[in-house]
Structure formats: structure tokens, C-alpha cells
Amino acid sequence: MNQETAGPEAQHVEPVRNFSVLLSPTSRGARLGRLLATEQLRSWGTPLSPGDQIVAELTANAATHGRVPGRDFRLTLYVVGDTLRIEVTDTRGDRLPRLGAGGACGDSGRGLLLVDAFASRWGVTPGPAPRKTVWAELRLVPRSRPDAEKGPVRTAPYGPL
DSSP states (O other): OOOOOOOOOOOOOOOOEEEEEEEOHHHHHHHHHHHHHHHHHHHHTTTTHHHHHHHHHHHHHHHHHBBBBOOOEEEEEEEEEEEEEEEEEEETTTTTTOOOOOOOOSSSSHHHHHHHHHOOOEEEEEOTTTOEEEEEEEOOOOOOTTTTTTTOEEOOOOOOO
């Protein structure tokens, strides 16, 4: 019996990209997480927004609500196929996030509303004790050429209009 199998050159395998870092549960740690995530997304050639906003909200929540002195939180990014998954793991498994109304006058309470609006889906995975992981997934839209959809460029005497 003759059997043909496709060689490695005929198989298309999507690479799994990942990035993970431990950060201090402080506002500086949250800011550093956002900056590192932005640079990582840029190096992968994936769109920065709204992933950077989701990272900012989840790391700020970990630094504010998931803070335990002496225990860091972890930021992890995965790209599998056309999905970006953002995970933030902290050591306050007893404090699960809630999607609140986020009043217009309050200083907080709107972060998860933004995550809910931007993410394709999001959730919380408890454990192992004392941890929890808040995660969000985004479908990535392939980048097109910047000028592909804009049509001709018109110029005025002093440059583009």
C-alpha cells in the first residue's frame, strides 16, 4: 500500500507567542506591566489597542484590589492564531472582581466595564489557593497596508490636507 504524507513544508503551524513577567503590586508595577506589554505586542506586530487598555485595567486592579504585601502579581500574554489572551494572576483569590455599574462621579469601578467592552470574552479562574487569574481574550484583526483603504493622497501647497 502506497501512502503519501505531507512533509513539514506542507504543514502550516501557527507559532504560539507568549510573554510573562512578575510585577510588584504597586502603581509602578502596574505601569511597568502596561509598558512591557505594549512593547511586546509591538515586537510581535500585533495591534496595540485595545490590548494595551485591557492590560492597564487588569494590572491596575491587581495592584489595587489584589495586593498582598510581599507577593507579586504575574502578567502573561499569549497569541495563538488570531487570539490575544491577557492574564493577570494575583494572590487575593478571596477577592473576586465584579462587573459594577461604575458611577460617573466615582474615581473607580469602571475598569471591568472597559474590559467587558473591549474583550471578545473575559473571566476569572480561581486557584490554586491563594491565587486567582483574571483573563481577557481579543480577536486580532490583521494589519492592512496603511494606504490600502485611503485612496489617493491629495496635497495642498504646504503638504497633505
